[in-house]
Amino acid sequence: MRLVGVDMKNEICEIIHNKELTLGVFEMIFRSENIAALAMPGQFVHLRVNTGLYPLLRRPISIHSVDKTKGTVAIIYHIVGKGTEEISKQVTGVIDVMGPLGNGFPKLAGKKCAVVGGGIGVAPLLELSKSLSHCDAYLGFRNCTYKVEAFENSCNKVYLTTEDGSAGHKGYITDQLKKNITEYDVVYTCGPKIMMKKVMEICQLNNVECYVSLEERMACGIGACLVCACKIQEENGEWHHKKVCKDGPVFNAKEVLFDD
Amino acid sequence: MRLVGVDMKNEICEIIHNKELTLGVFEMIFRSENIAALAMPGQFVHLRVNTGLYPLLRRPISIHSVDKTKGTVAIIYHIVGKGTEEISKQVTGVIDVMGPLGNGFPKLAGKKCAVVGGGIGVAPLLELSKSLSHCDAYLGFRNCTYKVEAFENSCNKVYLTTEDGSAGHKGYITDQLKKNITEYDVVYTCGPKIMMKKVMEICQLNNVECYVSLEERMACGIGACLVCACKIQEENGEWHHKKVCKDGPVFNAKEVLFDD
Amino acid sequence: MINMEVDIGGLKLKNPIMTASGTYGFGREYSEYYDLSKLGAVVVKGLTLKPREGNKAPRIAETPAGILNSVGLQNPGIEVFLQQELPFLRKYNTAVIANIAGNTVEEYCQMADKLGTSIDAIELNISCPNVKEGGVAFGTKCDSVYGITKAVKQHCKVPLIVKLSPNVTDITEIALAAEEAGADCLSLINTLLGMSIDINTRRPILANVVGGLSGPAVKPVAVRMVYQVAKAVNIPVIGMGGISSWQDAIEFMLAGADAVAIGTYNFVNPNAPIEIIEGMVQYMENNGCKSLSDFKGKIEI
């Protein structure tokens, strides 16, 4: 007796390209008709690093964009450790991918939206911005910028900041957002925790709906192991540990409780 | 104060080629002027498998031949497990090599010699046969043969057997040796334990000096860890555990005690 | 015809491949990857009497060929399990084993009562390194293992599996205590207590400081313990700890395990249990084995 559709699998996907965009930031495109067809902005894929037993676990990476006609998926990732470094070395061949996983950003029809991305956090926001009828982009980087043009094509207006002033405004992207916050109904954000906290604060003060994409260390990526806990507040004020991988990674900002 | 020369090191050597000779048997040539200059027939190199932590240990492989002018070293190896499989995949780039290690075959001037190799055991015998003034080769294979021509160039006579009769005589190489054993003063052998035992027996019966190259699982490869124990009988009849890596791999057959 | 059936202390499984507690939730997630009816048994996430939120994140660290976890028994409590999770699992033709953990012997007994015969077996988790009270403390002394096993056995209407901690001086001593107290089956190993430090932040990677080590790294310890325990006791043994391939599963069974569980490796390869079942069938065919007893415990010393 089988009541649930058995349709998920890990796919062995052909790597089409895997190139450095800017210092330490890579873009990989791989072939998966399945993921390209199903993916929603904000979902992620779970990649197996093909060097055997160390690192043992898969690595979660957001889906950056998909090409449904070609059946391809693009991701952008930053080299921060062993796993991402190994992935960056796989320039040809195949990669073992689970996905699309998690819940994407809710798309609210007819609203005025802003996407606010910090660094590699811009990755999941591009596809989202394309799917929104009215959207501005706020992109904050430390020094190197990437994918700005793509946002310029998909958004009304792009605000750009770098911490060193090498491109766009010098400073933090949240300062730009603060100035214009009253123009928006909904804000979507992904980036360093400290930036997202700030964005959440700005939205709350101005009664703007806000969705955040959380990050936590993962094992299974599908909700079975409970290692990716985040604190989520219920309507009644109680908090519970929810799973970033399955209940998220996107949450409504008003539910999210950050420790410290 | 430093009394011993600190001249050994593990070298990162450029791989010049790494190709399949016959089903599952590969030849690798890498550059190492140091090893090419110092190596004696019967010595081995200890190769690091470059996939990280599993397999963790290096793999001992006999030096097959060296080209002193070009400064290159050739090895022949059989894929039997994870380590050799990974090594076979490294077709370009570099490999981390310790060597030359161990004691080679003693070359006895002016003697009539035979080298007896079984399968991959032929590897260390080629260079030896080249250095002997009078040498016949006995080469036994299961089905695929390799390097026979090279022995034909370096030896007086080459006896060849395969178990399936696909090349040379059908049968075991030890049967060939038995017929001619009285022609030799010294026999050098390397191959499966069962073959070497047989060779040792034939030599003993005929009072022919015999040197065997032993194999044992290794860790350090240089004599520090004592994992590569073999039983060696002293003149007085007592046996001791000696180190295949440092005291061998070549031993005088009359000292060797095989268990079971 | 190959028969993979095995009896683990009164519970018959169609094959010896189970999933390890805590690595498999309540089966829902992996049911989207394959038909759970193919499994010998599903062992569910460790249950407690009341819901538990578990430890703070980060709850996971990677180590050479292994992982450290400090989930800390997050679970919805036994009532929610019975009402909302068990019915789902019951749609499949596979045995369901409840892994339970309590703060006191009484709590364990109460849980056994509540579970009654609604599940196929109970696995007593007296070896979880990630909770302050109870947990590992119960599992490391012979007399407490004996006491708790004996007590729960009286409340347990289904086969009782006692899960052993590897963090002990002599595992056979503990195994014998559990057997003597009436355990129907033993399972081992739970995780080894470990720790990992981020040298940049100078903090432990796990918010809980220490955690349980699992994955391929622990396999040699697990195989040794299964071998020792299987020799010492007369009840079936479920082996686990680092199994990632059918070869590993066979290794545990040669060492004496009657069945095996796949834990950490589910995270790496969601189809691992199925591939291991298939590989084992192939192995049996290639080696002319008609039933598991043709190789179980057949290590030659």
Add this chain to the structure above:
Amino acid sequence: MINMEVDIGGLKLKNPIMTASGTYGFGREYSEYYDLSKLGAVVVKGLTLKPREGNKAPRIAETPAGILNSVGLQNPGIEVFLQQELPFLRKYNTAVIANIAGNTVEEYCQMADKLGTSIDAIELNISCPNVKEGGVAFGTKCDSVYGITKAVKQHCKVPLIVKLSPNVTDITEIALAAEEAGADCLSLINTLLGMSIDINTRRPILANVVGGLSGPAVKPVAVRMVYQVAKAVNIPVIGMGGISSWQDAIEFMLAGADAVAIGTYNFVNPNAPIEIIEGMVQYMENNGCKSLSDFKGKIEI
């Protein structure tokens, strides 16, 4: 100026990097790779009163990120060590520590007598899993650890290091027993007891059936134990178990180790100890550390 000196229970080392017993012979082999005078200390292969041939081969098996060994204390005996091996090591400006193992308490004491002050410290190996008599049995019970430490201490004219076995339920209990009995320093961990089976031959890979697990796989267990022990005792601690990089060495020192030893990784990279010393110097420079106490035990919980 960076000062890497450390005092391990009365013995001053120029730096905290030592080589682990049994992985380094008597130093001869690695002396061909680098100048031994660069090391904080060399710990020699475990010595016994009489020469020992050790166990049958195979004595090594590979496991995920680790190795199992069953050398079984092959060594030429303490007399030959003193006459033929020690003089060689004494040519170098590094501390020499003798690791000793006996079948009885008396044997340990006799060896301490024979060693006298010819070595710089004695490491008591009461935790070798590869010998039948004595060995691990001494090391797993508090009273026997106390007894043997106390006895040997009376015969020991140099600092006494007690090497702890990880195969115990509570390592701090054992550590405290050793401290109370007069140990000047503790070292840990020795190997974890493990086993590996060749599924084709159905035999254990090691002729000795079981062996000791070491290498990166055990690092999280070792770090946890060093952390626990360093918190519990007031004597210095030498940490080891799976160290393969300077980062690992720093991790052990943050956990509380005063010095560290490199074992298995010598086999992989013969220059590992030197590279680790160099990496540690670099780390100290980058982090503005003037002495080891600037980071030793400085884990933030």
